[in-house]
Amino acid sequence: MSVKTHHAELVHAIEAHNYRYYVLDDPSVSDAEFDGLMRELRALEDAYSELVTEDSPTRRVGGQARASVTKVRRPHRMMSLDNAYSAGEMFEFHKRVMSGLREGDVAKFVVEPKLDGASIEVIFENGKLTQATTRGDGMTGEDITMNVRTIRGIPSHIRHEKRITLRGEVLIYRKDLDALNAERTAAGLEAFANPRNAAAGTMRMLDPREVAARPLRAIFYQVVEGPEMHATQSETLRWLAELGLPTHRREAVEPWEDVMKVITAMDQARVSYPFETDGAVVKVDDYGQQGVLGTTSKFPKWAIAFKFQAERAVTTVRDIVVQVGRTGALTPVAIMDPVQLAGTTVTRATLHNADQIRELDVHVGDRVRVQKAGEIIPQVMGVEERARAEGSPHFQMPKTCPECGTPVVKRLREEGKIELGEGATTRCPNRLCPAQVRGRILYYASRAAMAIDRLGDSLVEKLVDKGLVHDVADLYDLDAKQIAALERMGDKSAENVIASIAWSRERTLDRLLCGLGIPQIGQVAAKQLAEEAGTLETVFAWREEEVREKVSGIRGFGPKMVESVVEFLKNEDERNLAQKLIARGVGRPQPHEVVAAEGPLVGKSFCVTGVLTRKREDVHASLRAAGATIHDSVKKGTSYLVAGDKTGKTKLDQAKKYGVTVLDEVEMDILIGN
Ligand code: AMP
Ligand code: ZN
Numbered sequence: 001m002s003v004k005t006h007h008a009e010l011v012h013a014i015e016a017h018n019y020r021y022y023v024l025d026d027p028s029v030s031d032a033e034f035d036g037l038m039r040e041l042r043a044l045e046d047a048y049s050e051l052v053t054e055d056s057p058t059r060r061v062g063g064q065a066r067a068s069v070t071k072v073r074r075p076h077r078m079m080s081l082d083n084a085y086s087a088g089e090m091f092e093f094h095k096r097v098m099s100g101l102r103e104g105d106v107a108k109f110v111v112e113p114k115l116d117g118a119s120i121e122v123i124f125e126n127g128k129l130t131q132a133t134t135r136g137d138g139m140t141g142e143d144i145t146m147n148v149r150t151i152r153g154i155p156s157h158i159r160h161e162k163r164i165t166l167r168g169e170v171l172i173y174r175k176d177l178d179a180l181n182a183e184r185t186a187a188g189l190e191a192f193a194n195p196r197n198a199a200a201g202t203m204r205m206l207d208p209r210e211v212a213a214r215p216l217r218a219i220f221y222q223v224v225e226g227p228e229m230h231a232t233q234s235e236t237l238r239w240l241a242e243l244g245l246p247t248h249r250r251e252a253v254e255p256w257e258d259v260m261k262v263i264t265a266m267d268q269a270r271v272s273y274p275f276e277t278d279g280a281v282v283k284v285d286d287y288g289q290q291g292v293l294g295t296t297s298k299f300p301k302w303a304i305a306f307k308f309q310a311e312r313a314v315t316t317v318r319d320i321v322v323q324v325g326r327t328g329a330l331t332p333v334a335i336m337d338p339v340q341l342a343g344t345t346v347t348r349a350t351l352h353n354a355d356q357i358r359e360l361d362v363h364v365g366d367r368v369r370v371q372k373a374g375e376i377i378p379q380v381m382g383v384e385e386r387a388r389a390e391g392s393p394h395f396q397m398p399k400t401c402p403e404c405g406t407p408v409v410k411r412l413r414e415e416g417k418i419e420l421g422e423g424a425t426t427r428c429p430n431r432l433c434p435a436q437v438r439g440r441i442l443y444y445a446s447r448a449a450m451a452i453d454r455l456g457d458s459l460v461e462k463l464v465d466k467g468l469v470h471d472v473a474d475l476y477d478l479d480a481k482q483i484a485a486l487e488r489m490g491d492k493s494a495e496n497v498i499a500s501i502a503w504s505r506e507r508t509l510d511r512l513l514c515g516l517g518i519p520q521i522g523q524v525a526a527k528q529l530a531e532e533a534g535t536l537e538t539v540f541a542w543r544e545e546e547v548r549e550k551v552s553g554i555r556g557f558g559p560k561m562v563e564s565v566v567e568f569l570k571n572e573d574e575r576n577l578a579q580k581l582i583a584r585g586v587g588r589p590q591p592h593e594v595v596a597a598e599g600p601l602v603g604k605s606f607c608v609t610g611v612l613t614r615k616r617e618d619v620h621a622s623l624r625a626a627g628a629t630i631h632d633s634v635k636k637g638t639s640y641l642v643a644g645d646k647t648g649k650t651k652l653d654q655a656k657k658y659g660v661t662v663l664d665e666v667e668m669d670i671l672i673g674n
Contacts, residue, residue, distance in 0.1 A: 003044070007051045010041045014057040015155060022153030022217060023246045025274075026650050030632035035555070055128055055156035060149065060212060069206075070143040072131070076224050077138045078121060078167065080298050081114075081281060081305040087260065090282075093304045094256050097284060100293045100301065107284055108252035110233045111262045113270070114279035114305050115219055117171030118200035120148060122220075125163045129156060134203060144203050150212035158243045166245070168220035170199045173274045176215035182448070183522035186514070187564065188327035190425065193352065193379055195276045213558045217275075220247045232285045252285040267308050279307040312371045313346075314384045315339035317364050320351065320395050324403045326439025326517060328427040332357060332395065334368065334380050341372050349378040353425060354397040362395070363388035401428035403435035431573060437471070438464050440517060444472040448523050449515030450507050454493075454500035462486045472515070473580035475501050505586050509536060512587040516574070520564040528554045529565070530590040540569060540578045599627030600673050607631045609651050610644030612665050619668075626672045634660055642668045 001009075014037050021027040027034075038057065045052045052058070084090050097107055121141065123131040132148035133141035148154065151170065172180070172195045180198065181191040192198035202214045223236050230236045232252065240247040253259050263280045270277045284290050284302035293302040319335040332351040339346060349370045351357050360382055362368060367385035372378045400407050411425050428436065441460050445452035455475075463469045468482055478501065483494035510530035514523050521529065532550055533539040542550065547569055552562045568574055581587065596602075606628050608619050619642070620630050634641050634654040641655040641662045655662050663671070 003048055004051065007041070007044055007048070010037060010044065011057060013037055014041060015157070018057070018152045019155060019244055023244065024650075026648050028633050033632075055149070057156070060152060060156075071136070071140050072133045072143050073140045074121060074133065076165075078119065078135045078141070079138065079295065079300060081303055082299045082301075083279075084304050084306045090260065090263075090304070090306055093282070094259075097293060097302065101289055102292075105289065106254060107289060108232075108234075108254040108286065109256075109259045110237070110250045110252055110283045110285050111259060111266065112221055112248055112250055112281045112283065113266060113273065113275075113277040114281045114307075115169035115171055115221075116194070116196050116276040116278050117169040118196065118203050120144070120168055120170050120203070120218070121224070122148060122154075122166045122168065123163065123225075124158055124160065124166070126161055127158050129154065134200075142204065146208040147203055147205065147211040148218070150208050151216045151218050153217045153246045155244045158245065160243055162226055164226035165224045166220045166240075167222040167224055168218050168247075170203055170216055170218050171195055171275050172198050172202075172215060173217060174276060175274065179522070179524070180215065183520070183525065186517060186522040186526075187520035188329070188517070189519075190329070190352070193350075209558065210560075213556070218246055220245050221281075231287055233283055233287070233290075234285050263306055270308070277308070279305045281305050312369055312381070313339045313341045314367055314369055316387070317362060317366050317368055317380075319364060320357070320362070322398060322402050324401060324428055324433065324435035324439075326436055326443050327519075328401075328429065328431075328433065328436050330397065330401070330408060330426045330428065332397070334362065334370075336368070336370070339370065341370060341378055346370065346372070346378045349380045351380050351395075354395065357395045363392045365389055365392060397426050401430065401433055401435075404428065404430050404433040406430040406433065432470065434464050437469075441469065441472055441475070443517055444515040445504075446515075449511050450504040451511070452500050452504045454497040459483075459486070459489075459497065471577055471580070473577055473584055473586070476505070476584040476586065505584070506588055508588045509533065509539075509590040512536060512581070513539070516568075516577075518565060518568045520561045525554075525557065525561060528556070533590070535589045536578055536582055536587045540575060542569065544570065596625050596627045599625065601671060602627035604639040605629045605631050605637065606640050606642060606668075607634045607638050607651070607660075608642045608644075610647035612642070612644040614665075619665075622672055623668075634658060640668070640671075 014034075017027065017029055017034055017037070021034075041056070042058050045056065045058055082093075084093055098105075101107060119135040121133050121135075122129060129149060130145070131143070132145045134144055135141055148170070149156070174195070177192065177195050177198055185191050192201065198214075199216065202211055202216060205211055220240050221237070223230075223240070230239060234250060234252040237247050237249055241249055253262055259282060263282070266277070266280050282304050284293065290300070290302040293300070295301060315336045315338075317334045317336055321333050321335060323331045323333050325331060332354065334349045334351055336347055336349060349368075351360075351362065360380065362380060362383055363386070365388040366383050367387055369381045369384050370378050371381045398408065406428055408426050409429050411427065430436070438460050441455070441464070442457065444450055445455040445460075452475075463478075463486075466486070468478065469475055478498060480491065480494040480498045483489055483497050484491050489497075508530065510523075510527040513521065513530055513536075514526035518526070529539070529551070532554055533542075544566060547566050548562060551557055551565050552559075601623065604627070606623050608616060608623070608630070612619055623630060631638050634651055636658050638655075638658065638660045641651060641660050642665065643652065643655075643662050644665060652662065654660070
């Protein structure tokens with residue numbers, strides 16, 4: 001086989017795997033197998049540079065950073081959507097549509113989820129992605145071609161030669177945003193307020209390598225240039241899917257009552273969607289009818305966005321207080337009259353930062369809209385009604401830390417790196433600030449880290465207040481008497497606290513590293529780092545070059561993460577803390593995940609899929625402990641498929657094809673011997 005053919009085959013295989021993973025959500029190879037193909041391709045391209053093309057999968061890690069922003073003017077305006085908030089407003093919309101059409105015309109409608117991300121316009125020519133732009137002001141957007149090329153769900157080739165212009169939304173799945181935010185919080189960065197901010201902020205970043213590190217998806221919902229071959233929106237959506245483009249497939253609906261039924265069904269189903277949906281977009285299906293209806297200066301008359309309710313509420317702001325976090329960041333928080341929001345009563349909502357308050361123009365006394373998106377804490381979205389006392393002052397960020405009185409420092413986002421939803425951050429630079437000490441201890445004790453269950457908010461507050469602990473290592477010097485002496489703490493409870501702290505010595509290095517709160521390093525990264533290092537002594541014994549060399553070799557570790565680890569390991573305070581922890585016998589070496597040599601399942605291989613009652617990794621661990629090996633996909637030779645809720649049809653079909661026995665969770669437990 002010629003090198004060229006081999007290259008083409010590799011590219012083809014990788015693209016096919018990307019398609020299965022990002023578009024179908026049904027990978028057929030393990031991450032390790034995929035990485036193997038990528039490595040092979042990279043090696044080949046290193047040896048034969050003439051094979052490298054703009055659209056090679058290797059380029060998806062991101063090319064050169066843009067020096068500046070390039071604006072692109074487009075021929076068709078990218079419009080907004082008209083909104084409706086009630087069935088009555090939807091009825092009005094339907095009436096307007098029908099009166100705009102000819103007597104006797106039947107209108108069908110397509111109901112699509114309103115994707116909550118950042119809009120993009122993308123041009124394909126000769127089957128290749130040649131340009132991508134942001135919405136901007138509608139006519140003029142920013143060129144973000146290099147960024148969009150890193151999105152793995154967008155094929156780099158489509159089987160369509162003619163030029164087409166597509167509109168779509170860049171978004172982040174909820175689970176991916178949770179993970180990203182966990183990493184960011186661990187990194188001492190502000191969490192993204194919602195998927196839209198995360199997607200929009202990421203799209204505008206200047207360095208495609210950073211974009212490549214973010215888990216973005218795209219979904220296309222419109223063809224603006226080149227739709228001549230189709231007569232309707234539903235046909236177009238089907239065609240986009242056939243081209244291998246990520247899209248939502250929707251059938252046209254009529255009569256109107258059914259449209260409303262579909263909307264209601266979508267409202268009920270959306271909690272299970274992988275992405276955030278804040279409404280349903282209803283579009284007239286027929287392009288001819290769309291043309292007849294036309295547009296206003298702002299939006300098409302043939303479409304409307306029906307906004308779902310429930311996750312928003314309106315209440316009154318009683319106070320704005322400032323909270324100091326683990327990393328010293330000052331966050332203004334609105335204290336509000338209690339209100340029901342997505343099933344819980346809330347009284348506090350974040351205002352993010354001073355810029356955000358100024359932008360929203362929130363004052364004490366105002367009625368505000370609050371919103372909760374996914375797992376994220378509620379946030380103030382806007383002022384509903386200005387009800388402030390006359391002459392009420394604008395909120396001012398304090399000049400000194402409200403906890404320790406140290407003058408605060410302001411950090412402006414570097415030019416060009418401003419991420420939407422984030423403003424300048426204000427922080428308390430005093431490492432010994434009681435709020436930071438409390439935050440660090442609570443973070444250390446949290447479930448994801450050392451899991452010291454008995455160490456709650458109020459106890460930590462007392463311990464820090466009384467000067468009994470200044471850092472996490474001091475926890476191990478406490479005795480039950482000291483704790484019992486604190487208010488409302490009996491002997492028995494005190495002993496339990498001490499036992500729970502003592503137990504945490506047995507946690508493995510990954511949890512310890514996570515608990516130390518290295519900026520940029522969350523749970524996943526901490527585990528990788530732990531596997532590389534083995535013990536805390538080793539991590540802190542590395543010389544700087546060694547750190548760089550080892551850490552930059554870890555999969556998924558970008559330059560920022562590497563720098564962060566280097567800085568952290570150099571920091572005197574952190575080094576002293578590590579010595580204190582080592583002296584107190586905290587942290588167990590990171591075990592290498594090995595398959596047990598004995599056990600009821602030696603020689604058997606498992607693939608686990610769907611939703612189970614336990615975490616997937618825990619299931620894997622108990623299977624391995626019983627001697628089984630784990631496959632990420634069902635293949636020839638797999639012994640069992642453990643199928644939880646929502647198992648994909650493909651997996652079941654494959655199991656049938658290869659004669660693999662399908663088990664439920666209980667049956668699996670019986671095999672393990674539980
Ligand atoms: P708005 O910004 O609220 O006026 O809404 C218009 C925006 O909704 C568009 O620019 C798209 O980015 C976005 N959008 C999300 N989902 C869809 C969809 N299914 N069809 C059309 N636009 C959508
Ligand atoms: Zn402070």
